[in-house]
Amino acid sequence: MPMFSAAGPSSVLLWGVVIAVALVSIFLTASVIRGRGARWIIVLLRSLLWFGALAVLARLSWVETQREAIRLPLAMVLDRSASMALPTEKGRSRWDEVKQVMAEPEFLQRLQKDFDLQFFSLAEKLTPVSRDSLLKSGIPAGEGTRIREGLEGLDPALPWAGIVLLSDGAETTPSTGVPRAPVVALYPTTHKAFVDAAILRAEAPEIAYLRTPISIDAEIEAKGVPREHLSVRLESRGRILAQSEIPVSSWVDARAKVHLSFVPEKVGPLPLSVEITRFPGEVTYQNNRRWLGLDILRDRVRVLFVAGRPSWDERFLRGYLHENPNIDLVSFFILRSPSDDPEAPQEALSLIPFPYDELFTRELKGFDLVIFQNFDYRTYFSPFYLQNLRSYVENGGSFLAIGGDRAFGKGGYRGTPLEEILPVRLRDDRDEISVAVIRVRMASGGARHPILSGDVSASVISSLPPIWGFHRTAGLEVDAVSLLETGDRDASPIVAVRNVGQGRSAAILTDSLWRWAFSADVATTRVYRALFDGLYRWMVDDPSFAHIQVKAPSKVSLKEPFSVQVVLTKSDYTPFPGVTAVLSPPEIRLGPTGVEGTAIGSVTAEAEGMLLLRAVVPKWESQGYAAETLVRVGEISEELLRRDLDVPFLERLASETEGSVGPISAWKDLSFSPIYRRVTYRTTGRAAHPLWDRSSLLILLLVAAIIDFALRRRQGAA
Amino acid sequence: MTNIEASESMASLRLDDPRLFDYPFLYWPGDRAFPLPSSEDLETLRRYLHSGGFVFFDDALGVRSGPFETSIRDLCRALFPARELSPLPRNHSIYRSFFLLDRAWGRQKNEGILWGLDLGKRTAAIYFAGDLAGAVREEVEGEESQRDLAIRFGVNLLMYALTLDYKQDQIHLPFILRRGR
Numbered sequence: 001m002p003m004f005s006a007a008g009p010s011s012v013l014l015w016g017v018v019i020a021v022a023l024v025s026i027f028l029t030a031s032v033i034r035g036r037g038a039r040w041i042i043v044l045l046r047s048l049l050w051f052g053a054l055a056v057l058a059r060l061s062w063v064e065t066q067r068e069a070i071r072l073p074l075a076m077v078l079d080r081s082a083s084m085a086l087p088t089e090k091g092r093s094r095w096d097e098v099k100q101v102m103a104e105p106e107f108l109q110r111l112q113k114d115f116d117l118q119f120f121s122l123a124e125k126l127t128p129v130s131r132d133s134l135l136k137s138g139i140p141a142g143e144g145t146r147i148r149e150g151l152e153g154l155d156p157a158l159p160w161a162g163i164v165l166l167s168d169g170a171e172t173t174p175s176t177g178v179p180r181a182p183v184v185a186l187y188p189t190t191h192k193a194f195v196d197a198a199i200l201r202a203e204a205p206e207i208a209y210l211r212t213p214i215s216i217d218a219e220i221e222a223k224g225v226p227r228e229h230l231s232v233r234l235e236s237r238g239r240i241l242a243q244s245e246i247p248v249s250s251w252v253d254a255r256a257k258v259h260l261s262f263v264p265e266k267v268g269p270l271p272l273s274v275e276i277t278r279f280p281g282e283v284t285y286q287n288n289r290r291w292l293g294l295d296i297l298r299d300r301v302r303v304l305f306v307a308g309r310p311s312w313d314e315r316f317l318r319g320y321l322h323e324n325p326n327i328d329l330v331s332f333f334i335l336r337s338p339s340d341d342p343e344a345p346q347e348a349l350s351l352i353p354f355p356y357d358e359l360f361t362r363e364l365k366g367f368d369l370v371i372f373q374n375f376d377y378r379t380y381f382s383p384f385y386l387q388n389l390r391s392y393v394e395n396g397g398s399f400l401a402i403g404g405d406r407a408f409g410k411g412g413y414r415g416t417p418l419e420e421i422l423p424v425r426l427r428d429d430r431d432e433i434s435v436a437v438i439r440v441r442m443a444s445g446g447a448r449h450p451i452l453s454g455d456v457s458a459s460v461i462s463s464l465p466p467i468w469g470f471h472r473t474a475g476l477e478v479d480a481v482s483l484l485e486t487g488d489r490d491a492s493p494i495v496a497v498r499n500v501g502q503g504r505s506a507a508i509l510t511d512s513l514w515r516w517a518f519s520a521d522v523a524t525t526r527v528y529r530a531l532f533d534g535l536y537r538w539m540v541d542d543p544s545f546a547h548i549q550v551k552a553p554s555k556v557s558l559k560e561p562f563s564v565q566v567v568l569t570k571s572d573y574t575p576f577p578g579v580t581a582v583l584s585p586p587e588i589r590l591g592p593t594g595v596e597g598t599a600i601g602s603v604t605a606e607a608e609g610m611l612l613l614r615a616v617v618p619k620w621e622s623q624g625y626a627a628e629t630l631v632r633v634g635e636i637s638e639e640l641l642r643r644d645l646d647v648p649f650l651e652r653l654a655s656e657t658e659g660s661v662g663p664i665s666a667w668k669d670l671s672f673s674p675i676y677r678r679v680t681y682r683t684t685g686r687a688a689h690p691l692w693d694r695s696s697l698l699i700l701l702l703v704a705a706i707i708d709f710a711l712r713r714r715q716g717a718a
Numbered sequence: 719m720t721n722i723e724a725s726e727s728m729a730s731l732r733l734d735d736p737r738l739f740d741y742p743f744l745y746w747p748g749d750r751a752f753p754l755p756s757s758e759d760l761e762t763l764r765r766y767l768h769s770g771g772f773v774f775f776d777d778a779l780g781v782r783s784g785p786f787e788t789s790i791r792d793l794c795r796a797l798f799p800a801r802e803l804s805p806l807p808r809n810h811s812i813y814r815s816f817f818l819l820d821r822a823w824g825r826q827k828n829e830g831i832l833w834g835l836d837l838g839k840r841t842a843a844i845y846f847a848g849d850l851a852g853a854v855r856e857e858v859e860g861e862e863s864q865r866d867l868a869i870r871f872g873v874n875l876l877m878y879a880l881t882l883d884y885k886q887d888q889i890h891l892p893f894i895l896r897r898g899r
Contacts, residue, residue: 334721336816
């Protein structure tokens with residue numbers, strides 16, 4: 001920018017005095033001139049003369065600055081996601097349009113002249129590339145479009161002039177980020193004759209129960225196809241579970257929601273696929289099928305809870321069981337014994353008869369778990385019913401006995417069929433019950449047992465409040481595992497478990513575990529819940545507690561090998577080395593297992609979908625050494641579900657960054673001014689042109705002085 | 719009378735006593751206003767109730783909106799600002815936990831309404847303006863059966879604290895409905 005500079009005296013006071021003298025002189029000279037026009041001419045001439053005098057005095061110069069524009073970096077971002085391979089109405093792909101404009105000399109040359117162009121490929125992430133390699137690359141195949149995230153990834157240290165984005169705007173992973181530089185967005189020609197039917201969404205409930213109807217919700221989009229002929233099918237391993245036509249009235253804006261229901265008949269992982277009709281000429285058939293995986297849980301667990309008397313131990317256990325939505329609880333609490341006199345007629349009481357005959361004969365098999373808490377059976381029924389209970393456990397049922405003054409030996413169970421299935425041998429002598437207030441510790445068997453895991457560590461157990469009394473026993477059964485024991489030298493079992501035939505039994509040899517449920521310390525109450533969570537899940541044969549576990553990634557890629565691990569444990573959950581398992585499909589032998597009970601194999605999935613992997617130990621399959629898991633092979637790209645141009649998205653992006661947006665075909669009409677606004681300049685040189693020593697200035701001043709003299713003389717003032 | 723194993727000793731505790739959590743049933747009688755406990759004590763009581771504790775406020779005055787009741791309502795609001803003491807419905811388990819009752823009974827002659835504060839599926843605190851302890855302690859003039867009924871109510875109260883909504887289980891309903899006819 002041109003400007004004046006002075007090299008004469010620098011005293012502000014001196015200059016002030018000189019300028020004041022000049023102004024006074026001009027005023028006095030002009031004041032004696034009569035005509036208004038002549039007066040103004042005199043003022044002008046005198047001002048010029050004074051300016052000339054001052055220019056000479058100050059040695060005034062005319063300074064010219066030379067500068068040039070700085071070439072800021074400009075990001076050229078080209079969308080390489082799979083949706084860019086879709087055809088436009090002109091029969092070419094969206095990518096073809098991008099390549100065409102990039103090949104136009106005028107387009108790039110203009111930008112290249114003013115900016116330092118840097119090229120990027122954009123799909124699931126932003127990748128710097130050379131222009132040539134970008135334009136020579138094949139059909140776009142990126143499995144996602146993360147525009148905002150990608151643009152946010154531009155080097156923040158560089159002073160970007162802007163971003164030229166060539167994209168269809170079909171972002172698959174929405175984000176809220178705003179790019180740091182103006183975005184000039186160019187999009188391909190809008191497609192008007194789309195032919196495609198797609199399953200946009202297929203969802204299954206998070207929890208699915210055996211023999212309980214399950215609804216799979218799907219959203220279908222159909223463009224350019226005869227919708228009245230579109231049907232939806234739900235399959236599992238080649239078997240059709242449900243099928244539906246979509247009524248014409250269900251379609252809104254080319255979309256429809258459909259619900260497919262079925263009733264699972266088997267517990268465990270279940271692969272599912274949802275498929276829609278394939279129509280000729282669809283842009284892709286990959287989005288006509290979706291895969292789902294469900295883990296079918298057993299139906300609600302039925303628990304029979306018999307308590308010999310109301311107590312705090314019963315109250316807190318009932319509270320725990322009642323809060324579990326998976327438990328169907330049937331309780332019988334003995335509120336009054338035959339010797340208690342309620343001092344009121346029967347009609348005034350809410351008590352009901354104890355239907356023991358019904359419960360321990362016909363109904364028994366219907367329960368998954370039976371709990372006796374401080375319950376003395378002798379008042380109510382004969383040992384015959386205990387025989388039923390033993391058979392129930394041996395055939396797959398679960399039984400939990402909890403202590404108190406009417407439990408174990410005190411409840412008359414010593415020598416009964418029930419004792420035969422308990423984890424401990426009973427005493428019934430005077431010293432059976434200890435009233436000692438004593439701390440509990442984790443037994444050696446507890447450390448490796450899955451019942452005590454997570455929050456329940458040995459140190460946590462040792463820090464819990466002491467229990468108020470416990471049952472002494474005649475020892476553990478040989479195949480039982482003590483999980484918790486008293487912290488004294490006797491190490492008397494407090495919680496013990498045992499596998500019995502097909503079933504399981506457990507014993508809690510105290511009636512004061514409620515003190516862990518009711519505590520000012522939240523960590524203590526968590527231990528109570530964790531202990532009973534683990535105990536309950538182990539007793540009802542939760543699959544996560546199985547002695548064979550098959551572990552594989554939940555998602556793998558097609559035809560890429562992945563590793564599968566099979567872990568085997570013995571009945572006491574110690575590692576099971578030296579065992580060979582069979583994994584299928586494809587059938588491969590794994591093992592023998594190492595000292596950790598683990599064997600690892602490699603599997604390659606040959607087809608997309610949900611792969612059901614099954615691991616078995618053939619000789620012990622009937623004893624439960626079989627497990628399954630689901631692996632998702634490949635996954636439909638979101639690109640194939642977001643096929644439409646999203647111009648509004650690009651408009652928002654341009655608006656937020658004060659950029660501009662328009663179609664590729666009309667790029668010449670598009671304003672690139674947002675990126676030029678950021679252009680800055682740097683000074684390359686300065687040229688000073690002195691005014692005070694120019695002869696033209698002296699001549700000009702001389703002429704002015706002559707005119708001034710002549711004019712004043714004519715006015716009679718000279 | 720019942721199968722509950724009751725201790726004959728009673729502990730009298732302050733809210734800051736570490737033994738508070740040895741006693742899941744808190745009996746809180748009164749006949750006059752009292753200041754709000756400290757914030758630490760309020761937190762302890764809140765934790766006590768959330769963990770499964772039960773508190774019974776027994777108002778000896780039997781006066782509607784009396785000073786003790788006002789203090790109890792202030793206390794409940796300070797404990798759980800989003801909840802209110804509200805009348806327990808007639809089909810609440812407390813009226814059928816052992817005896818079949820149609821109201822609460824105490825020394826005072828009033829409607830026998832119970833006001834409760836629910837936490838989840840259970841009632842954790844109950845206020846009664848009927849002086850239950852007074853009725854159990856002495857004969858009520860002119861109403862010999864009132865003491866018996868108060869004792870029955872007391873049994874139901876303890877039974878509810880110990881068994882929660884056990885009597886709401888489906889298996890009990892046919893029997894209870896038959897006797898209610």
